[in-house]
Amino acid sequence: xxxxxxxxxxxxxxxxxxxxxxxxxxxxxxxxxxxxxxxxxxxxxxxxxxxxxxxxxxxxxxxxxxxxxxxxxxxxxxxxxxxxxxxxxxxxxxxxxxxxxxxxxxxxxxxxxxxxxxxxxxxxxxxxxxxxxxxxxxxxxxxxxxxxxxxxxxxxxxxxxxxxxxxxxxxxxxxxxxxxxxxxxxxxxxxxxxxxxxxxxxxxxxxxxxxxxxxxxxxxxxxxxxxxxxxxxxxxxxxxxxxxxxxxxxxxxxxxxxxxxxxxxxxxxxxxxxxxxxxxxxxxxxxxxxxxxx
Amino acid sequence: xxxxxxxxxxxxxxxxxxxxxxxxxxxxxxxxxxxxxxxxxxxxxxxxxxxxxxxxxxxxxxxxxxxxxxxxxxxxxxxxxxxxxxxxxxxxxxxxxxxxxxxxxxxxxxxxxxxxxxxxxxxxxxxxxxxxxxxxxxxxxxxxxxxxxxxxxxxxxxxxxxxxxxxxxxxxxxxxxxxxxxxxxxxxxxxxxxxxxxxxxxxxxxxxxxxxxxxxxxxxxxxxxxxxxxxxxxxxxxxxxxxxxxxxxxxxxxxxxxxxxxxxxxxxxxxxxxxxxxxxxxxxxxxxxxxxxxxxxxxxxxxxxxxxxxxxxxxxxxxxxxxxxxxxxxxxxxxxxxxxx
Numbered sequence: 001x002x003x004x005x006x007x008x009x010x011x012x013x014x015x016x017x018x019x020x021x022x023x024x025x026x027x028x029x030x031x032x033x034x035x036x037x038x039x040x041x042x043x044x045x046x047x048x049x050x051x052x053x054x055x056x057x058x059x060x061x062x063x064x065x066x067x068x069x070x071x072x073x074x075x076x077x078x079x080x081x082x083x084x085x086x087x088x089x090x091x092x093x094x095x096x097x098x099x100x101x102x103x104x105x106x107x108x109x110x111x112x113x114x115x116x117x118x119x120x121x122x123x124x125x126x127x128x129x130x131x132x133x134x135x136x137x138x139x140x141x142x143x144x145x146x147x148x149x150x151x152x153x154x155x156x157x158x159x160x161x162x163x164x165x166x167x168x169x170x171x172x173x174x175x176x177x178x179x180x181x182x183x184x185x186x187x188x189x190x191x192x193x194x195x196x197x198x199x200x201x202x203x204x205x206x207x208x209x210x211x212x213x214x215x216x217x218x219x220x221x222x223x224x225x226x227x228x229x230x231x232x233x234x235x236x237x238x239x240x241x242x243x244x245x246x247x248x249x250x251x252x253x254x255x256x257x258x259x260x261x262x263x264x265x266x267x268x269x270x271x272x273x274x275x276x277x278x279x280x281x282x283x284x285x286x287x288x289x290x291x292x293x294x
Numbered sequence: 295x296x297x298x299x300x301x302x303x304x305x306x307x308x309x310x311x312x313x314x315x316x317x318x319x320x321x322x323x324x325x326x327x328x329x330x331x332x333x334x335x336x337x338x339x340x341x342x343x344x345x346x347x348x349x350x351x352x353x354x355x356x357x358x359x360x361x362x363x364x365x366x367x368x369x370x371x372x373x374x375x376x377x378x379x380x381x382x383x384x385x386x387x388x389x390x391x392x393x394x395x396x397x398x399x400x401x402x403x404x405x406x407x408x409x410x411x412x413x414x415x416x417x418x419x420x421x422x423x424x425x426x427x428x429x430x431x432x433x434x435x436x437x438x439x440x441x442x443x444x445x446x447x448x449x450x451x452x453x454x455x456x457x458x459x460x461x462x463x464x465x466x467x468x469x470x471x472x473x474x475x476x477x478x479x480x481x482x483x484x485x486x487x488x489x490x491x492x493x494x495x496x497x498x499x500x501x502x503x504x505x506x507x508x509x510x511x512x513x514x515x516x517x518x519x520x521x522x523x524x525x526x527x528x529x530x531x532x533x534x535x536x537x538x539x540x541x542x543x544x545x546x547x548x549x550x551x552x553x554x555x556x557x558x559x560x561x562x563x564x565x566x567x568x569x570x571x572x573x574x575x576x577x578x579x580x581x582x583x584x585x586x587x588x589x590x591x592x593x594x595x596x597x598x599x600x601x602x603x604x605x606x607x608x609x610x611x612x613x614x615x616x617x618x619x620x621x622x623x624x625x626x627x628x629x630x631x632x633x634x635x
Contacts, residue, residue, distance in 0.1 A: 148351055150353050150615075152615055152617075160412070164412070165416070166384050167383070170384065189353060189384060191615055193610070193612050195609070206617075251352075253617070
């Protein structure tokens with residue numbers, strides 16, 4: 001099967017985890033890893049695995065555009081704003097794993113089909129990737145008036161960028177709950193827990209539905225179907241227990257165990273981002289290939 | 295009016311007490327209490343949802359009255375007292391802090407778990423820019439050794455906090471542990487040191503005195519113990535005790551007693567006392583605002599609320615993880631049912 005060429009921009013933890021996931025993809029061919037520090041663990045690993053490495057940032061990649069059609073940006077929000085412009089001019093499709101939110105929000109099982117031809121999409125936040133599918137699953141049965149999510153992650157899996165810009169998480173996730181999840185109003189809370197050994201990522205979704213009657217069975221079925229869909233690309237995504245119903249309130253308890261590729265298993269919050277990015281890129285690739293065949 | 299005060303007290307009943315009344319404060323209650331506290335010369339009055347700005351939620355409890363209205367009402371009721379607001383990064387955000395400042399809040403208390411101070415620099419910096427007095431509030435201080443606490447307090451000092459608090463959110467610290475922590479902070483920091491206690495082990499007053507003796511000059515109290523769990527150091531009692539010790543708070547003892555008796559006691563659904571559940575909070579080291587949530591979950595699942603709290607303590611649950619209460623309750627009830635089959 002023809003594969004579509006991709007590159008990873010950023011050789012930190014996220015970039016390196018992406019590299020290991022892409023190594024397994026049947027539709028994506030990772031060719032290049034772009035970093036700024038040749039001594040970084042990510043670039044070393046990339047060389048070991050036989051990928052092309054670029055040590056001086058995006059400039060050299062733009063001089064060799066044939067290296068990839070799809071680029072994953074795992075740098076920073078500020079850098080992404082510049083990268084987004086340059087890569088757009090170069091005609092590349094870009095997956096933004098930073099909080100820059102240049103392109104539209106995508107949660108794969110909810111709205112990927114609307115963005116197969118986008119040149120830039122944003123993956124919201126880890127909490128958004130974990131919880132918005134459930135808000136959408138409930139909203140597709142019965143209108144969601146209000147959805148509130150609480151993401152608890154281990155302190156070790158929250159990097160300095162997340163910590164210094166914690167408002168970005170709550171604000172971006174709230175917007176995603178409304179725009180993509182379909183809730184009339186959204187709210188997000190993030191909690192860091194320093195327990196040792198580190199806890200798995202946990203997400204609780206509290207939803208208020210609209211209507212005289214709450215369609216419990218249908219909501220449960222929709223939630224479980226969504227759990228399966230997310231599991232297709234994040235195997236460690238699961239309900240911790242049955243949803244709890246209380247009047248018009250539905251509470252869903254989730255846990256995300258990472259695949260343990262480069263990042264440790266407890267950092268399901270990072271794994272769900274890289275897994276979602278690969279999922280979107282694979283859908284883009286299938287779309288490109290099908291167009292070539294037709 | 296300038297007063298000679300050795301210790302500056304922050305009255306937290308209109309914030310911490312929000313937990314005890316299920317976040318049901320009204321504008322009228324807040325106005326009356328704030329006016330009384332102002333007349334009694336209390337320097338700072340904290341007003342916010344129990345979990346700080348933006349705390350109104352399904353997770354923590356929805357506010358009956360929008361906290362911004364309560365802040366505005368309190369600010370309009372005082373002439374000398376300053377209104378403080380609490381903000382927990384991850385729950386509250388900077389736009390909410392700006393709004394609170396616009397409505398008259400003069401002090402921002404930025405709270406993080408004791409090991410996570412580095413989520414607070416933006417909020418402390420913004421509060422400074424807004425001309426507010428800033429406090430770094432290290433919650434669940436019993437969960438970290440003194441060295442860690444000092445490292446985190448220094449971070450908050452470096453972000454611009456004018457004061458750093460040791461916050462005994464679980465009411466779990468023992469007096470010698472308070473002494474050690476405050477003493478080491480005093481030696482390592484140049485900013486003011488504060489202490490916020492909870493009375494779950496009947497140690498709020500003892501711990502507060504230990505903190506003052508070790509060098510704390512900013513102290514929290516809740517009038518009539520109107521705070522989470524068994525409440526905080528009882529402000530009117532503290533003022534009287536400090537007066538006996540010759541430590542000046544500048545607060546009118548008689549007026550405080552009247553407010554406690556006439557205005558605050560009627561707000562409490564039942565008198566604050568150390569019940570078996572609040573005792574377990576302190577004993578197991580669990581966040582005091584879990585109390586009512588654990589009692590509700592225990593009733594829903596037909597189990598003992600103490601079992602829930604003990605289990606939460608074992609799992610090192612931190613402040614804000616109220617969703618764990620239902621989760622743990624459901625697990626315990628399943629285990630109990632499983633055992634009886």
